[in-house]
Amino acid sequence: MLWISCPRNFVVAENQQLEQLLARTALRDRAAFQQLYNLTSPHLFGVALRILHTRSLAEEALQDAFVQIWQKAGEYRADKAQVNTWMTSITRYRALDMLRKSARETPLEELPDSVMPEQQGAQMMAAENADLELCMEELQNEQRECIALAYVDGYSHQELSDRLDTPLGTVKSWIRRGLQQLKECLQR
Amino acid sequence: MNYQNEQLREALAAQYVLGTLRGSARLRFERWLNQDPDLQNRTGYWEQALQPLADQVVPVQPPSRVWTSIQTRLGMQASLPGKSQATSRLHWLRGAWVSFGLAALLVAVLVFGPAEEVTRFTPDIEVALQNELAQPVWKVDADSSKDTVVVSTVRNVRLPDDKSLELWLVLESGEPPISLGLMPTEQGRKYVVKSSTPLREGIGFAVSLEPRGGSPTGVATGPILYIQTYRET
Numbered sequence: 001m002l003w004i005s006c007p008r009n010f011v012v013a014e015n016q017q018l019e020q021l022l023a024r025t026a027l028r029d030r031a032a033f034q035q036l037y038n039l040t041s042p043h044l045f046g047v048a049l050r051i052l053h054t055r056s057l058a059e060e061a062l063q064d065a066f067v068q069i070w071q072k073a074g075e076y077r078a079d080k081a082q083v084n085t086w087m088t089s090i091t092r093y094r095a096l097d098m099l100r101k102s103a104r105e106t107p108l109e110e111l112p113d114s115v116m117p118e119q120q121g122a123q124m125m126a127a128e129n130a131d132l133e134l135c136m137e138e139l140q141n142e143q144r145e146c147i148a149l150a151y152v153d154g155y156s157h158q159e160l161s162d163r164l165d166t167p168l169g170t171v172k173s174w175i176r177r178g179l180q181q182l183k184e185c186l187q188r
Numbered sequence: 189m190n191y192q193n194e195q196l197r198e199a200l201a202a203q204y205v206l207g208t209l210r211g212s213a214r215l216r217f218e219r220w221l222n223q224d225p226d227l228q229n230r231t232g233y234w235e236q237a238l239q240p241l242a243d244q245v246v247p248v249q250p251p252s253r254v255w256t257s258i259q260t261r262l263g264m265q266a267s268l269p270g271k272s273q274a275t276s277r278l279h280w281l282r283g284a285w286v287s288f289g290l291a292a293l294l295v296a297v298l299v300f301g302p303a304e305e306v307t308r309f310t311p312d313i314e315v316a317l318q319n320e321l322a323q324p325v326w327k328v329d330a331d332s333s334k335d336t337v338v339v340s341t342v343r344n345v346r347l348p349d350d351k352s353l354e355l356w357l358v359l360e361s362g363e364p365p366i367s368l369g370l371m372p373t374e375q376g377r378k379y380v381v382k383s384s385t386p387l388r389e390g391i392g393f394a395v396s397l398e399p400r401g402g403s404p405t406g407v408a409t410g411p412i413l414y415i416q417t418y419r420e421t
Contacts, residue, residue, distance in 0.1 A: 030264055034255075037258070041250050041255075042250065042405065042406035045248050045250040045254075045406075046247040055384035058384070059250060059253070062254050063254055063257050063258050081236060082239075084243075086235075089205075092242070096207050100210065100211065132237060132238070132240040132241070133240065147206065147241075151205075151206050151238055151242070156207075157208055175208060183202075183237070
């Protein structure tokens with residue numbers, strides 16, 4: 001049965017395993033590439049879907065991302081980034097590019113509140129991720145909400161301003177200051 | 189734009205990763221990024237710092253055609269050793285039933301009305317999910333012309349702190365169900381979700397018990413507590 005023994009989310013997949021698979025992918029090992037795809041595609045597809053809201057576009061973004069991952073596997077540097085971060089970034093940036101080209105079909109007010117990241121159970125974070133969680137807690141609610149909506153759901157400044165019924169300048173300043181405070185907290 | 193100012197460089201790197209740097213500013217930044225190791229380091233810092241937010245996103249199993257397309261685009265033969273996708277309809281569900289040995293707690297009331305082309309939310313699928321005492325717990329209304337589902341919580345649901353209830357669209361194709369997010373548990377709370385898969389491709393809804401925040405794998409990992417089809421299978 002395909003899905004019971006299914007690709008584990010790479011939150012729990014060993015980073016080391018992914019590194020080996022990516023290294024073998026760089027050596028044009030197709031079986032390793034397929035295994036890498038099986039392990040990571042559910043998570044990356046989820047990420048793309050949250051940004052694009054449209055299944056067909058998310059499928060396209062995922063395709064493009066894995067074509068890039070195959071092509072750029074040799075450029076990956078383990079001392080610069082973890083594999084899951086490297087792959088997530090490729091997928092997110094591709095989805096954001098596509099977002100720019102096609103207006104989203106889902107009106108923003110139909111987006112479910114209850115899949116907002118802060119309500120989604122911080123328990124899913126690994127212990128090593130607890131720092132971000134703690135530092136997000138220190139932000140004002142508005143700053144936290146804006147950062148999460150922008151990162152996870154691909155909201156632009158303007159969309160945030162509309163959704164939160166707040167002037168654009170205020171939203172921009174929440175984000176700018178929120179990011180500054182986040183970094184100060186993370187570096188403490 | 190001045191790329192020499194350190195504060196500005198930092199802000200641009202952060203907003204590039206966050207996604208709020210848009211349009212021509214984003215394209216300009218990407219060109220600089222390619223040739224500027226300092227910007228690459230700053231961008232890398234933010235990618236790693238914000239990654240936990242991406243790790244929280246509920247995974248979704250992509251359809252098998254995505255992998256086929258990737259192989260085609262990369263000029264690979266489609267006959268790589270892979271897992272068979274052939275699976276009987278609802279096979280996943282039987283597995284869940286057998287492994288958890290749970291009986292459905294559900295009595296459902298079903299109304300199937302004609303779909304109309306209207307702009308307002310007009311539910312043509314109405315399902316009531318009831319507990320073992322036949323008390324309604326949620327009302328699930330769906331408008332299949334708009335692929336929108338509204339879950340209304342009729343009474344409080346008590347759950348252990350480390351658990352969540354996740355709503356799934358059960359597909360006619362027999363592919364794994366699609367997550368529609370987490371069920372609200374507080375009386376009066378509504379949850380509106382637009383399904384990325386057409387509701388007409390679905391045959392029903394299921395609710396599974398999952399770790400807090402939802403299934404970490406993109407498929408139901410916990411027992412199916414409620415299931416109700418809205419179409420004969």
